[in-house]
Amino acid sequence: MKVTIDGIEIDVPKGTTILQAARMIGPEVAPPAMCYHSKLKTSGGYCRTCIVKVTQGSAANPTPMPKPVASCRTEVMDGMVVENFINKEVLEARKGVVEFLLINHPLDCPVCDQAGECKLQDLGYENGAASTRYEFKRREFEVIDIGDKIKLHMNRCILCYRCVKTADQITNDRVHGVISRGDASEISTYIENVIDNDFSGNVIDVCPVGALTDKTFRFKQRVWFTKPVDAHRDCKVCSGKSRVWLKGEEVLRVTARKDQWDEVEEFICNSCRYDHKKTSDWVIEGPSPVNRNSVISQNHYEHLNQLKLQVLKQQKALGFMPLDKKP
Amino acid sequence: MGRKVLIQNDKIPGINTLEVYRANGGYASVEKALKTMTPDQVTDEVKKSGLRGRGGAGFPTGLKWSFLAKPEGVARYLVCNADESEPGTFKDRYLMEKIPHALIEGMITASYALGAKVSYIYIRGEYFYVLRIIEKAIAEAYEAGWLGKNILGTDFSHDCYVQVGGGAYICGEETALLESLEGKRGNPRIKPPFPAVAGLWGCPTVVNNVETIAAVCPIINMGGEEYAKIGIGKSTGTKLISASGHINKPGVYEIELGLPVEEFIFSEEYCGGIRNGKKLKAVVAGGSSVPILPADLILKTANGEPRLMSYESLSDGGFITGTMLGSGGFIVMDEDTSIVKNLFTFARFYHHESCGQCSPCREGTGWMEKIIHKFINGTANESDVDLLWDIQSKIEGKTICPLGEAAAWPVAAAIRHFRQEFIDIAKSKKFVDISHYNRLNKIVA
Numbered sequence: 001m002k003v004t005i006d007g008i009e010i011d012v013p014k015g016t017t018i019l020q021a022a023r024m025i026g027p028e029v030a031p032p033a034m035c036y037h038s039k040l041k042t043s044g045g046y047c048r049t050c051i052v053k054v055t056q057g058s059a060a061n062p063t064p065m066p067k068p069v070a071s072c073r074t075e076v077m078d079g080m081v082v083e084n085f086i087n088k089e090v091l092e093a094r095k096g097v098v099e100f101l102l103i104n105h106p107l108d109c110p111v112c113d114q115a116g117e118c119k120l121q122d123l124g125y126e127n128g129a130a131s132t133r134y135e136f137k138r139r140e141f142e143v144i145d146i147g148d149k150i151k152l153h154m155n156r157c158i159l160c161y162r163c164v165k166t167a168d169q170i171t172n173d174r175v176h177g178v179i180s181r182g183d184a185s186e187i188s189t190y191i192e193n194v195i196d197n198d199f200s201g202n203v204i205d206v207c208p209v210g211a212l213t214d215k216t217f218r219f220k221q222r223v224w225f226t227k228p229v230d231a232h233r234d235c236k237v238c239s240g241k242s243r244v245w246l247k248g249e250e251v252l253r254v255t256a257r258k259d260q261w262d263e264v265e266e267f268i269c270n271s272c273r274y275d276h277k278k279t280s281d282w283v284i285e286g287p288s289p290v291n292r293n294s295v296i297s298q299n300h301y302e303h304l305n306q307l308k309l310q311v312l313k314q315q316k317a318l319g320f321m322p323l324d325k326k327p
Numbered sequence: 328m329g330r331k332v333l334i335q336n337d338k339i340p341g342i343n344t345l346e347v348y349r350a351n352g353g354y355a356s357v358e359k360a361l362k363t364m365t366p367d368q369v370t371d372e373v374k375k376s377g378l379r380g381r382g383g384a385g386f387p388t389g390l391k392w393s394f395l396a397k398p399e400g401v402a403r404y405l406v407c408n409a410d411e412s413e414p415g416t417f418k419d420r421y422l423m424e425k426i427p428h429a430l431i432e433g434m435i436t437a438s439y440a441l442g443a444k445v446s447y448i449y450i451r452g453e454y455f456y457v458l459r460i461i462e463k464a465i466a467e468a469y470e471a472g473w474l475g476k477n478i479l480g481t482d483f484s485h486d487c488y489v490q491v492g493g494g495a496y497i498c499g500e501e502t503a504l505l506e507s508l509e510g511k512r513g514n515p516r517i518k519p520p521f522p523a524v525a526g527l528w529g530c531p532t533v534v535n536n537v538e539t540i541a542a543v544c545p546i547i548n549m550g551g552e553e554y555a556k557i558g559i560g561k562s563t564g565t566k567l568i569s570a571s572g573h574i575n576k577p578g579v580y581e582i583e584l585g586l587p588v589e590e591f592i593f594s595e596e597y598c599g600g601i602r603n604g605k606k607l608k609a610v611v612a613g614g615s616s617v618p619i620l621p622a623d624l625i626l627k628t629a630n631g632e633p634r635l636m637s638y639e640s641l642s643d644g645g646f647i648t649g650t651m652l653g654s655g656g657f658i659v660m661d662e663d664t665s666i667v668k669n670l671f672t673f674a675r676f677y678h679h680e681s682c683g684q685c686s687p688c689r690e691g692t693g694w695m696e697k698i699i700h701k702f703i704n705g706t707a708n709e710s711d712v713d714l715l716w717d718i719q720s721k722i723e724g725k726t727i728c729p730l731g732e733a734a735a736w737p738v739a740a741a742i743r744h745f746r747q748e749f750i751d752i753a754k755s756k757k758f759v760d761i762s763h764y765n766r767l768n769k770i771v772a
Contacts, residue, residue, distance in 0.1 A: 045517040046685050048725050067724040073517050096721030100690035133714060136697045159683060178512070178683070181495070183693045185683035 018071035035160035036072035044072035056081035103134040114210030157211035163203035217253035231282035237269040332545035345467040348428040356547035369440035375551030377563035382536030383654040396531040405446040410499040413614035415656030418567035419537035421579040427464035433540035452494030496680035501534040515728035559585030562637035572659035575599035605661035613653020616733030618740030677734035691722040
């Protein structure tokens with residue numbers, strides 16, 4: 001099936017979604033996605049950041065779709081024409097979605113463990129406004145433990161449902177889900193139940209924000225001061241292929257490997273994640289690729305120049321004078 | 328003008344019992360359909376009748392039925408949406424309460440057309456006493472052989488069940504209704520697939536409003552072509568209107584589509600004019616989610632033609648000067664009504680009822696309510712009007728289900744037609760009495 005996204009045509013198999021097709025072309029046309037996760041079935045459709053405009057439904061029926069569609073849940077049709085970054089309406093709508101996601105977000109990045117590898121930070125940086133128009137009290141929840149290894153900061157949650165789908169599809173005893181309704185919705189466990197099974201730790205990796213964090217890593221180190229390396233070990237439960245975050249010789253944390261879209265490649269078991277925190281436990285393969293615009297790349301010289309440019313751009317947008325230009 | 332086909336018998340004593348209902352021509356459509364027609368012929372009659380969905384969207388029913396996938400060996404379902412929760416709408420309640428058998432008769436006939444062996448009536452949680460009435464009617468129908476195995480000695484067997492909802496507005500959205508019916512949390516599904524392909528338990532399903540299903544009976548009885556003669560243009564048949572607000576005679580009226588709005592509001596036969604001799608200020612014509620229209624635009628279209636109670640006439644001029652027939656919740660406001668206060672009620676409702684699945688609706692509805700509340704307590708600025716406009720435009724059309732639009736449209740229309748009222752409050756910083764809402768809040772707390 002042929003589909004054109006932002007003027008670039010690509011041939012994709014039947015059943016491909018617009019988002020997947022856009023990712024096949026490359027990051028220059030791929031819409032951002034917060035709730036879609038390629039390894040989780042029926043994920044996506046909730047956050048609405050990946051909305052695009054379909055200007056031609058298909059070759060057979062060329063009428064445009066009346067509303068912007070969620071690209072992660074819309075399958076391509078032969079001859080479909082999609083506009084993403086070239087459509088002002090889409091960019092404006094996306095800006096609105098980012099604003100909605102941020103109005104109740106605590107913006108506590110300075111004390112949040114996710115800072116530096118947070119998808120909401122990236123999204124806000126790329127599509128958000130410099131200041132907020134929201135003047136009311138933000139939503140607040142208690143910080144709770146779900147299980148002895150996972151901390152839940154509901155304040156930061158954007159209700160992407162990824163952890164719910166993970167618990168549904170990866171683990172065998174799902175005990176957590178969404179309770180309450182509307183903007184009072186929260187991720188929680190039923191009657192203070194704890195999450196206890198071999199793969200429960202994966203909810204940390206799929207969380208795009210700092211809502212679910214690893215208690216064994218909390219407040220140990222900012223991620224950009226750690227060195228991620230790809231490593232493996234013999235594991236009977238999972239494949240053992242993980243990403244190990246080092247500080248000197250010390251293993252600070254273990255996560256699943258993520259692809260260039262920041263989505264988990266292979267889920268790992270809790271034993272790998274929590275119990276193997278010695279360098280000798282792992283066979284190190286080499287440094288992990290880090291190719292994001294965020295501050296996490298700071299230790300990676302190849303992206304330094306690009307990062308400086310981005311910072312300059314943002315400062316200009318905010319009306320700041322660059323430091324060296326100050327009188 | 329003024330023909331009635333749905334609730335013409337509502338004043339007959341005992342019409343809620345099978346005996347009296349049958350004596351007044353009830354279940355004739357089941358007899359006619361099962362004994363003399365094939366399922367496709369029934370669908371064809373409905374197509375010919377031009378019947379449009381009475382739940383709000385106005386989609387042609389016959390077309391919806393013909394979209395139903397019919398794979399071999401897979402069950403099909405008919406689901407009746409009786410989760411009538413739109414503020415200002417109470418027509419289905421009236422119909423089910425007074426003539427419950429009209430719904431059950433329609434369910435049997437429609438199920439026959441669709442080939443559904445099982446059908447469900449999903450009834451709103453707050454309508455608990457109506458549930459009892461429907462349950463009693465279903466029991467009577469089983470006893471008399473209208474439901475169950477081999478109805479009227481034919482091959483057609485049918486079972487009808489009632490399911491009561493938990494009282495969530497969102498469960499009136501068809502896919503959320505199906506989720507709830509399956510016993511899950513009532514969150515709308517992401518479409519496609521549409522229910523006609525994968526609905527209840529993954530099987531092809533048709534979801535119809537109570538009034539739509541009840542209207543199938545007169546269509547089969549009189550024939551689709553004859554039914555299409557009632558009404559005007561593409562708005563065929565009759566419509567139940569729940570009239571409320573500052574009128575002399577609030578209630579449920581069956582009107583023939585095409586009735587002038589002016590006649591509906593002011594004639595003695597229907598609403599009987601504005602109460603206490605006040606002037607008409609504005610009308611919400613089809614339930615709280617459709618755009619509000621000021622008096623001049625509801626009585627006459629932008630071209631100066633008289634506005635009629637029909638799908639086309641009410642939506643004439645788009646949302647700039649028009650509105651929608653919607654579900655028929657006709658709310659009339661007199662000159663003393665504060666549009667801002669009214670809007671606050673609506674915004675509060677949508678904030679409360681948002682399911683929280685997708686971000687624009689989850690966050691936006693609450694934000695809008697908070698800003699409108701600033702107007703109510705007199706702390707708003709003029710710039711808040713523009714902010715409100717911007718927020719609604721960023722919700723509309725960006726959500727999974729139509730609740731986003733339902734929340735955005737009233738805000739947009741109130742600002743579009745009554746902007747000055749917002750500006751006046753913002754300028755004068757005048758406090759509007761909201762004792763009524765405070766009382767409500769206390770009860771909730």
